[in-house]
Amino acid sequence: MSSAPGxxxxxxxPADSTATMLEVRxxxxxxxxxxxxxxxxxxxxxxxxxxxxxxxxxxxxCGKSTLLFAIAQLLAPPAEITGGSVIFKGRNMxxxxxSELASVRWKDLSVVMQSAMNALNPVKSIQAQFADAMRxxxxxxxxxxxxxxxxxxxxxxxxxxxxxxYPHQLSGGMRQRxxxxxxxxxxxxxxxxxxxxxxxxxxAQRSLMVQIKxxxxxxxxxxxxxxHDMSLIRHFSDRLMVMYAGVVAxxxxxGEVFESPMHPYSIGLMEAFPSIRGPRVPLTGIPGSPxxxxxxxxxxxxxxxxxxxxxxCEAEPPGLYQVNGRLVRCFxxxxxxxxx
Amino acid sequence: xxxxxxxxxxxxxxxxNTVADNGASGGPLLRTEGLTKVFKIGSAMSKKLALHAVDxxxxxxxxxxxxxxxxxxxSGKSTIARLLAKLYKPTAGEIYFQGRPLSQIRGHRQVLRYxxxxxxxxxxxxxxxxxxxxxxxxxxxxLKLHRPELSAAQRHExxxxxFAAVGLTPAAEVLERFPHELSGGQRQRVxxxxxxAMRPKLILADEPVSMLDVSIRIGLLxxxxxxxxxxxxxxxxxxxxxxxxxxxxxxxxxxxxxxIAESAPTEEVLTxxxxxxxxxxxxxxxxxxxxxxxxxxxxxxxxxxxxNPTPGCRFRWRCPLAIDECQHxxxxxxxxxxxxxxxxxxxxxxAPTEAFR
Numbered sequence: 001m002s003s004a005p006g007x008x009x010x011x012x013x014p015a016d017s018t019a020t021m022l023e024v025r026x027x028x029x030x031x032x033x034x035x036x037x038x039x040x041x042x043x044x045x046x047x048x049x050x051x052x053x054x055x056x057x058x059x060x061x062c063g064k065s066t067l068l069f070a071i072a073q074l075l076a077p078p079a080e081i082t083g084g085s086v087i088f089k090g091r092n093m094x095x096x097x098x099s100e101l102a103s104v105r106w107k108d109l110s111v112v113m114q115s116a117m118n119a120l121n122p123v124k125s126i127q128a129q130f131a132d133a134m135r136x137x138x139x140x141x142x143x144x145x146x147x148x149x150x151x152x153x154x155x156x157x158x159x160x161x162x163x164x165x166y167p168h169q170l171s172g173g174m175r176q177r178x179x180x181x182x183x184x185x186x187x188x189x190x191x192x193x194x195x196x197x198x199x200x201x202x203x204a205q206r207s208l209m210v211q212i213k214x215x216x217x218x219x220x221x222x223x224x225x226x227x228h229d230m231s232l233i234r235h236f237s238d239r240l241m242v243m244y245a246g247v248v249a250x251x252x253x254x255g256e257v258f259e260s261p262m263h264p265y266s267i268g269l270m271e272a273f274p275s276i277r278g279p280r281v282p283l284t285g286i287p288g289s290p291x292x293x294x295x296x297x298x299x300x301x302x303x304x305x306x307x308x309x310x311x312x313c314e315a316e317p318p319g320l321y322q323v324n325g326r327l328v329r330c331f332x333x334x335x336x337x338x339x340x
Numbered sequence: 341x342x343x344x345x346x347x348x349x350x351x352x353x354x355x356x357n358t359v360a361d362n363g364a365s366g367g368p369l370l371r372t373e374g375l376t377k378v379f380k381i382g383s384a385m386s387k388k389l390a391l392h393a394v395d396x397x398x399x400x401x402x403x404x405x406x407x408x409x410x411x412x413x414x415s416g417k418s419t420i421a422r423l424l425a426k427l428y429k430p431t432a433g434e435i436y437f438q439g440r441p442l443s444q445i446r447g448h449r450q451v452l453r454y455x456x457x458x459x460x461x462x463x464x465x466x467x468x469x470x471x472x473x474x475x476x477x478x479x480x481x482x483l484k485l486h487r488p489e490l491s492a493a494q495r496h497e498x499x500x501x502x503f504a505a506v507g508l509t510p511a512a513e514v515l516e517r518f519p520h521e522l523s524g525g526q527r528q529r530v531x532x533x534x535x536x537a538m539r540p541k542l543i544l545a546d547e548p549v550s551m552l553d554v555s556i557r558i559g560l561l562x563x564x565x566x567x568x569x570x571x572x573x574x575x576x577x578x579x580x581x582x583x584x585x586x587x588x589x590x591x592x593x594x595x596x597x598x599x600i601a602e603s604a605p606t607e608e609v610l611t612x613x614x615x616x617x618x619x620x621x622x623x624x625x626x627x628x629x630x631x632x633x634x635x636x637x638x639x640x641x642x643x644x645x646x647x648n649p650t651p652g653c654r655f656r657w658r659c660p661l662a663i664d665e666c667q668h669x670x671x672x673x674x675x676x677x678x679x680x681x682x683x684x685x686x687x688x689x690x691a692p693t694e695a696f697r
Contacts, residue, residue: 059553060524200413202412202580202625206623206625207624209626228554229554229626235628258628268555269555270628272554272558273558274584274586274587275583276586277627280586280587285555285556285562289523
């Protein structure tokens with residue numbers, strides 16, 4: 001790990017419940033490969049308040065999962081945090097040792113992975129896996145472990161008889177819900193979710209989303225939710241970050257971004273999925289594919305696919321401009337212009 | 341769009357509960373009758389359990405038609421695709437392709453011919469193309485095997501033609517790439533190009549876009565619609581995404597627990613769903629353009645595994661409208677409105693069903 005900024009970085013008062021709980025500042029992640037480095041996440045910054053739900057959307061390879069892993073300090077070589085900080089409850093997580101992180105994981109921060117089948121241990125019962133996590137954090141009473149395990153399972157709508165089940169005995173939806181139950185064992189302040197519903201079909205997906213939201217309202221944890229399907233989080237997230245090729249393309253209130261997307265990439269995403277209601281209109285999606293992050297173009301990274309590209313876009317990279325409380329990385333909105 | 345019409349009298353077998361539809365040649369391109377696939381499960385000692393993956397399914401696919409088959413995981417969608425692809429043998433029932441029963445298609449040459457007429461495109465574009473060869477390899481093999489009359493130069497020409505037809509341009513250049521040099525969307529186009537090279541009548545597409553990013557899916561759906569319109573190919577499109585079915589499909593069949601729940605022209609199913617399960621599926625589709633609807637929240641159920649089934653509606657445990665009859669009598673697929681059938685005791689022709697809103 002490169003230089004870890006110490007305590008001099010802005011720290012939020014942990015006593016104040018409405019204050020910022022997580023501050024990500026200029027976070028960069030690179031994959032150090034033999035044929036060169038790939039800058040997967042390039043100086044991403046955002047704040048998260050307690051109890052807030054932030055959605056991060058973008059295409060495969062845009063760096064959204066890498067960003068999540070960087071926040072949770074789960075990156076493994078060849079990926080490395082090469083700059084920036086992740087201040088979680090006043091403490092910079094970047095550069096912490098494994099043992100220091102162990103006290104935070106599950107307790108204050110938990111992660112729900114994309115594929116529960118791969119995240120759960122196939123040769124251990126659900127109960128044994130729950131007990132593992134609890135014992136690792138000093139809960140030794142068998143009764144307490146059993147009680148809490150049953151309680152969290154009930155919370156996600158699974159009958160506690162399934163505590164004795166092995167992952168393969170559960171349906172996809174139940175596996176994913178037991179992962180979420182496991183993440184709730186210690187009622188963390190922050191739950192990081194990496195496409196938890198993408199392996200599920202539409203009915204299970206829908207009921208899981210509703211359940212996550214209900215749990216959040218009840219327990220008050222904050223959520224960072226990564227998905228490639230914007231339509232999924234329209235009604236659930238407070239703020240929405242659109243990522244493109246490792247950078248933030250647009251960031252703002254979810255409703256506003258959906259109502260009036262500003263970045264041409266966001267606009268393209270909005271028009272990429274067919275609707276179940278309303279007139280049937282031909283759609284085009286977004287032609288082309290994202291740039292190779294090993295050879296980042298000098299100008300705007302979206303320029304080759306952008307329908308509104310200007311000469312300037314190919315020469316210099318646009319900044320992240322503030323427009324009516326929203327952040328947009330596009331020259332059309334330079335200087336805070338709402339209308340291009 | 342295909343106009344629903346009665347099957348001609350000359351068609352073999354009873355056609356009463358077949359979803360009627362007529363192709364240009366007089367009969368549907370493909371239809372099934374009482375199609376059933378039962379898997380024996382349990383230990384070798386006690387092979388008593390029978391999993392009814394597909395149960396008494398009658399469906400048809402016309403010429404130049406995209407038929408979508410929708411349902412949850414485990415509803416039997418992929419089993420049907422494999423039955424139609426002749427990868428599984430039906431336990432009971434029959435599949436007719438251009439009027440000819442599939443059970444009579446035997447021998448290497450006939451089976452090869454059928455596979456060329458009805459190729460399959462798979463769900464995972466990362467697993468379905470051999471990573472150690474250039475993408476031209478697979479398509480050249482298809483052409484050699486299925487169209488041996490072509491010379492090497494003609495094969496190359498044909499490969500370029502089908503690559504261009506699915507939007508992989510410049511075709512000559514893309515043919516020389518390796519799969520890892522292509523994006524997921526491009527790989528899935530390669531899958532369609534390979535199918536197209538065989539000059540198929542019907543492409544079986546099992547969740548062809550579900551592994552792709554939302555922003556790329558629409559491009560593939562456009563390719564499918566274009567194959568139908570410009571190449572005259574029919575497509576059997578298996579999906580759990582009703583919005584994409586609406587975008588490309590002429591007709592929509594909704595499956596639940598191995599049986600057809602509802603079937604009608606796509607827009608008809610979506611605007612006037614009659615089966616409560618169709619309504620549940622519809623209410624679960626995320627629609628950012630509409631306000632959040634809260635009615636579907638009560639459903640936390642899952643499709644049952646149909647093991648040694650007894651009569652009765654298989655949706656009754658999740659259905660808010662279930663009546664006594666549903667417990668004992670399996671609802672037949674009834675034609676409620678012209679071309680619009682539902683398998684539900686409660687559904688009526690003249691009134692919408694109000695189960696999940």
